[in-house]
Amino acid sequence: MTDVLTNAHTHLELTGLAHLCPTEPVEFTRWIRALIRERARLTPADIRRGVEAGIEELLACGTTHVGDITATWLSVEPLLESGLRGIVWLEVLGLNREKALDDLERAKAAIERARRHPASDRMRVGLTVHAPYSCHPDLFREGAAWCREADVPLCVHLAESPAEVAWLTRRTGPFGRLLRRLGLPISPAPGLRPVPYLHALGVLEARPLLVHMVHVTDEEVRLVAEAGCAVVHCPRSNHLLGCGRMPLEAYLAAGVPVYVGTDSRASSPSLDVRAEVAFARPWHGDRVPAEAWEAMLARPL
Ligand SMILES: [Zn+2]
Known part of the structure; x- marks a missing residue:
């Protein structure tokens, strides 16, 4: 068997937006504004070309397992056909409750269909509820409850x-x-930090894969460990989007499984997870030994 090399967080459909990748750290919401504007200009043909280019780049750097997020759902078919292993998550989001729940129903039906694909044991199909600032709380509650019930992988930024x-x-x-x-x-503030907020909504019980996880307290790291969730470290994206440094050492000490991901080409200079590790090693220094980095890269998704 070939050695495992996992990139646990990509958005292959954004590969054509590499010009948005900052060269110096920027403020996060400024980048999101630019992303929303530029993404709206992509045609389905542009997106498909981006997905294909992204898959080629992953294969060229030796990636065997990938975790991909697709808002257009256009990466599902190419990933099922690619020979790569891993999970592709269909993304739902929205602050308008009715529309968000309608979109959830459509995503559930699409996931059920995709799960009948013969390659879906190799490339599983899951659900992602985008992030707490972009999603109505009921989308989290209902999406997570369905994932638990239907045994569908869940992912959250x-x-x-x-x-x-x-x-x-x-x-x-x-x-x-x-x-x-x-x-x-704009609804009233939940008054909770990100991890306790998802915990209060019952989302952690679906054991989502949690992406980024930079702004956490020690107690929140314990909560994630107790819930049995894994996390994804995207160091270059976090740096370039002004998000800061994930407390990787705390997750490893608490026994939380950690993956490495590149995020999309719109916030990372390549889809090569080894380049993420080369960037992040000086950030974490001796506290994270070489074997721990190898274990993160070799963890199948
Ligand atoms: Zn992402």
């Missing part, structure tokens, strides 16, 4: 930016400006 923490706890910071500009509904 969580505790990524300082802006996310400010928004959830106090409704302050740049997310207010962004959501108002987009004309989105």
Whole structure:
């Protein structure tokens, strides 16, 4: 068997937006604004070309397992046909409750269909509820409950930016400006930090794969460990989007399984997880030995 090399977090459909990848750290919500604008200009043919280019890049750097998020669902078929192993998660999001729950129903039906594909034992199909600042709480509750019941893998972007923490706890910071500009509904603050917020909604019980996980307390790391969740470290994306440094040492000490991911080409210079490790090693220094990095890369998804 070939050696496992896992990239646990990509958005292959954004491969064509590599020009958005910052060269110096930027403020997170400014990058999201640019992403929303540029993504709207992509045609389905552009997206398909991006997915194909992304799969080629993954294979060229020796990747065997991938975790991919698809908002357009256009990466599902190419990934099922690619020979790669891993999980492709269909993304749902939305702050408008009715529309978000309708989209969830459509995603559930698409996941059920994709699960009948003969390659779906090699490339599983899951659900991702995007992030706490972009999703109605009922989308989290219902999406997570269905994933538990139907034994479908769940993935969430969580505790990524300082802006996310400010928004959830106090409704302050740049997310207010962004959501108002987009004309989105703003509900009262849950008054909870990202991890306790998802815990309160029952989401951790579905054991989601938690991506980013930069802004956490020691107690929240324990909560994640107790829930049996794994996390994904995306060091270059976190650095370039001004999000900071994940407390990797704390997760490893608590026994939380950690994966490495590149995130999309719109926030990372390549899809090569070994380049992520080369960037992150000086960040974490001697506290994370070489064998621990190898174990993160060789963990099948
Ligand atoms: Zn992501």
